[in-house]
Amino acid sequence: xxxxxxxxxxxxxxxxxxxxxxxxxxxxxxxxxxxxxxxxxxxxxxxxxxxxxxxxxxxxxxxxxxxxxxxxxxxxxxxxxxxxxxxxxxxxxxxxxxxxxxxxxxxxxxxxxxxxxxxxxxxxxxxxxxxxxxxxxxxxxxxxxxxxxxxxxxxxxxxxxxxxxxxxxxxxxxxxxxxxxxxxxxxxxxxxxxxxxxxxxxxxxxxxxxxxxxxxxxxxxxxxxxxxxxxxx
Amino acid sequence: xxxxxxxxxxxxxxxxxxxxxxxxxxxxxxxxxxxxxxxxxxxxxxxxxxxxxxxxxxxxxxxxxxxxxxxxxxxxxxxxxxxxxxxxxxxxxxxxxxxxxxxxxxxxxxxxxxxxxxxxxxxxxxxxxxxxxxxxxxxxxxxxxxx
Numbered sequence: 001x002x003x004x005x006x007x008x009x010x011x012x013x014x015x016x017x018x019x020x021x022x023x024x025x026x027x028x029x030x031x032x033x034x035x036x037x038x039x040x041x042x043x044x045x046x047x048x049x050x051x052x053x054x055x056x057x058x059x060x061x062x063x064x065x066x067x068x069x070x071x072x073x074x075x076x077x078x079x080x081x082x083x084x085x086x087x088x089x090x091x092x093x094x095x096x097x098x099x100x101x102x103x104x105x106x107x108x109x110x111x112x113x114x115x116x117x118x119x120x121x122x123x124x125x126x127x128x129x130x131x132x133x134x135x136x137x138x139x140x141x142x143x144x145x146x147x148x149x150x151x152x153x154x155x156x157x158x159x160x161x162x163x164x165x166x167x168x169x170x171x172x173x174x175x176x177x178x179x180x181x182x183x184x185x186x187x188x189x190x191x192x193x194x195x196x197x198x199x200x201x202x203x204x205x206x207x208x209x210x211x212x213x214x215x216x217x218x219x220x221x222x223x224x225x226x227x228x229x230x231x232x233x
Numbered sequence: 234x235x236x237x238x239x240x241x242x243x244x245x246x247x248x249x250x251x252x253x254x255x256x257x258x259x260x261x262x263x264x265x266x267x268x269x270x271x272x273x274x275x276x277x278x279x280x281x282x283x284x285x286x287x288x289x290x291x292x293x294x295x296x297x298x299x300x301x302x303x304x305x306x307x308x309x310x311x312x313x314x315x316x317x318x319x320x321x322x323x324x325x326x327x328x329x330x331x332x333x334x335x336x337x338x339x340x341x342x343x344x345x346x347x348x349x350x351x352x353x354x355x356x357x358x359x360x361x362x363x364x365x366x367x368x369x370x371x372x373x374x375x376x377x378x379x380x
Contacts, residue, residue: 011372015343016286017350023283034270041271044279046379047344049325051278053318054236060249067256182318210317211326 007039014043055183122148123196125231126203128224136224137205139165141197147178148188149205155184155223161207166218168202169194175204180212201228234281240311241285241347251288255281282347289347308346308356312338315345328378336371339364 030037122140166175179189204225238248319326
């Protein structure tokens with residue numbers, strides 16, 4: 001297969017346009033060839049930002065129980081080899097416990113964008129206040145500028161507006177966008193190329209048109225603003 | 234994850250089924266996950282998207298006729314929302330902007346809504362061959378633009 005047709009196959013698989021047969025063929029190739037696997041991953045990463053644009057929906061109650069129940073059932077035939085009901089029951093318990101832990105980790109990790117792992121000890125923390133002095137958001141940022149934004153109030157924004165988070169790495173320089181809070185939800189934002197954040201660094205959230213500020217500088221009203229402090233750890 | 238599934242399947246109940254199926258698969262295949270080969274998040278979403286695609290391709294007709302709560306939003310609107318939700322500073326958005334509108338719509342419909350070549354052709358009232366060629370040209374441009 002030429003490089004070009006391989007790249008096209010990879011793109012079509014990632015996009016979801018390839019046949020099942022093509023998808024399996026590519027998976028088999030990727031399993032054997034690290035270069036194919038890395039190209040596949042790069043293609044996924046190209047389109048991954050689109051996954052974050054979906055409106056977040058809460059998972060229904062009882063979902064983990066239903067998953068655990070299905071795993072127990074599916075595992076039963078394999079457990080017959082042991083042929084001890086007790087062992088099977090205990091296995092089920094262990095699996096449920098392990099699944100619960102794994103599931104909880106996955107959910108938290110996905111929902112918080114790995115924030116628990118990455119911003120364990122923030123370098124700076126800022127509390128953003130609105131014009132009436134109410135705390136609206138908590139900012140925690142690490143050495144690499146991975147910034148966890150926890151909203152403290154449910155934002156009241158029209159559908160065509162979005163919250164955009166900014167910081168001023170240089171007190172006299174222009175604000176730099178850290179990213180958007182799509183769907184008005186708390187998120188961890190990542191950005192590269194900025195110096196590590198320091199005390200007294202300004203953070204703010206503004207209301208911008210959907211898609212973010214058209215000028216790459218804040219254009220809308222400030223929803224919250226604050227200066228960073230170094231936490232006492 | 235549920236949001237991504239609901240956008241593709243257009244029904245909350247089916248989306249919940251898809252997430253459930255995906256997590257069962259994730260649990261079973263956890264040993265296959267190799268952090269050296271990509272992010273965990275990407276892996277989770279890939280399994281979920283593939284599950285949704287399988288459901289879409291199999292139950293195409295049922296979904297098309299029984300859309301309920303999520304059907305109030307049209308597919309075109311969902312695609313627009315996804316595009317608008319991309320930050321302007323991301324390469325993907327900038328490169329998508331450089332494509333002509335029908336090509337962009339075709340590529341986004343495939344990824345966001347899980348549409349097949351045939352569905353895209355039907356909705357845009359364009360011959361299938363044209364859609365396939367257009368998507369391929371668009372993907373090539375995107376790849377060059379983003380590399």
